[in-house]
Amino acid sequence: MSAAATPAIDAVAYRARQRAWLAENLPPHWRADAVDYRPPSLDEAKAWEATLHREGFWGIAWPRDYGGHGLTLREHLISNQEIGRLPMPESQNSIGKELAGPIILAIATEEQKRRYLPAILEMREIWCQGFSEPEAGSDLAGLRTRATRDGAAWRINGQKVWTSGAHRAQRCLLLARTGTMEERHKGLSLFALKLDQPGVTVRPLRQITGDAEYCEVFFDNALVEPEDALGEPAKGWAAAVRVLEVERGTNRMYRGWRFEEQLRHLVTTCRADPALARLLEDSSIRQRIAQVQVDIEVLKRLVEQTVEVLVGGGSIGGHGSLSKQHWSEAHQRFAALAVELLEQAPYPASPEVEAAQRRFRKAYLQSRAQTIYAGTTEIQLGIIADRILKLPRGEAR
């Protein structure tokens, strides 16, 4: 990614080192497949992620000047494969590391890079993504939150919604309107808003899993200092589109390998239970499990291909929609299968089966969001039709 990058690293040794470190250091009760599973608190997670960064699991392809490790996306992929192989806690700052970070590297000033990027990696600043609004979801270009000049600074008024992690975040990657409504996507700008200020109110919203992971965020004359405007004014849409491409294409690159870990957990749990083991022999169930494996292999290839394109200097473009759509639907089918199998366990179930039931019931509910966030199924299909197939468009849409 930068001239300071030093590729030519021994991939085998690198992988072995990452694998050994994780095996040694991941606390057993943080593993989602543990019978006594207990996820880390926010403070524990922050400390853990800061350690992961120091040990070379985050900021892998970011330049050293900004706290990164100066390697390439190939090493990023290897590390993610190793992260995926283990049922590890999800990052509390994946928006900072995987969405805001790449966009900052692409469009921010040198001073901004030095200010924002190390703070992200060291977990001093958690970011959230303020794009969606009550009246602008799929139709993001219809957003209304306004940014108006106040001398050299900006004042923000409006509301965002479904903002993941805003309740724990210090900064918001904010897309706001600096032009008129009629200008649609041409009148938008991107900001790095500080959340800890009087003009901002964050209200967590409870989700169908019972967790409150996303929020409403209200802006009442909130201030953005001049040094926190990102990129050129009115060029926010192009930047936002890049954010979304990254979100669909390279974000959480470990997904395919985590997916495989989940399948392994499901199958080994069923095998250890005599009645569920018999169910695994059912030919229709065997076919469905094999299909999950096929889906996983295809997903891995899509992700690896994306990495090769990017390492070769290409861009993701609409292609992130292929892996996002494939993953989200395949993962929903898998989670439904997992629940279907585990609900047939004899009663009372073993502690291992009960732990798996808890994990996959939650995964099933969680999976319902996967075809909604980062652009719904219907929007991804539209992107594939428009930008990959380049189908001609008539008047009506």
Next chain:
Amino acid sequence: MSEHSDIAAEIARTAQRVVAECDGLDTASVAARLGEAGLLGVLAPEAVGGLGLPLSAVAPVVEVAEAGLLAFPLVETLLAARLLAETQPDLAAALVAGEAVLTIAGAGSLSPGVSGVVGRAPLGTAARWLLAPLGEGAVLLALDAPGVTVAEDPGFDLERPAARVSVSGATPAATIPAAAWATLRADALLLRAAGALGAAGHCMDRAIEHLTGRRQFGRPLVTMQGLRFSLARQKIALEGARHALEHALALAGQDPQGESVPRLVARATCAEAAPAVIESAIQLHGGMGFTWDLGLHRQLRRAKEAAAALDAVAARAALAGRLEEAWAL
């Protein structure tokens, strides 16, 4: 026949009103309200205060109850009141009147010494009576009897948290023979299928209402052809399942052991159509669909439990076996 369907329509209207009134009440009050409205005795004979109607007459009540998230072991009560009418008329009458709360263990089975652990008993911590499988039949237990302990062990369902019941050498209040128990279980599956379809239809209506009011890209979302096609497909699945179920309900009396092809077809179709339609209703609400407060996950959770009981994989395996028999040379 038509007299029955008039009564059934009347019952369904009553159910609509009463289920809404039950929202937020405790279990005993819900029982009383349902009993007062005559909804708990639809299947039980007149001798215990019931109406003695066939299974098909009560399916609309269960549909409405699932759509409206009724916090009550309704299917269990309806069927237990019919089951116990002859041998335990006092308890059956109390169930019909809504003066007693009974639940059924959906999983596990007791050993001949009336010991062991059973579970998936909806609202078990609020119930006084339990029917639990033992051998090929079942036993009726008082949940406050010596040797019986009840603890919450919730699954998906939020309004009727399931309980685990541990039993150690308890004395049953009654013993249920295998044939009667098989009929109860088979009929329970059809009613749960009806409930899941009722919930699915309700969720689909809500999704259509939302898409009709919601504008994106300068037009109501409901005018987008992709969504219209998707909804149309779901309608095909729902209607197919509904017809399969109605057929099975109509013939239920001829197949008390629950092994007929119509019952298996109903199980397989309803178990798959209902959750898929509710999942889609959540999808069609976008980010809001994923909120706890919108509440569609509540119907989904209940429908997933129903689908697990209906067990489409087992139903299809049984059907495949039947075809082999039927077409053997």
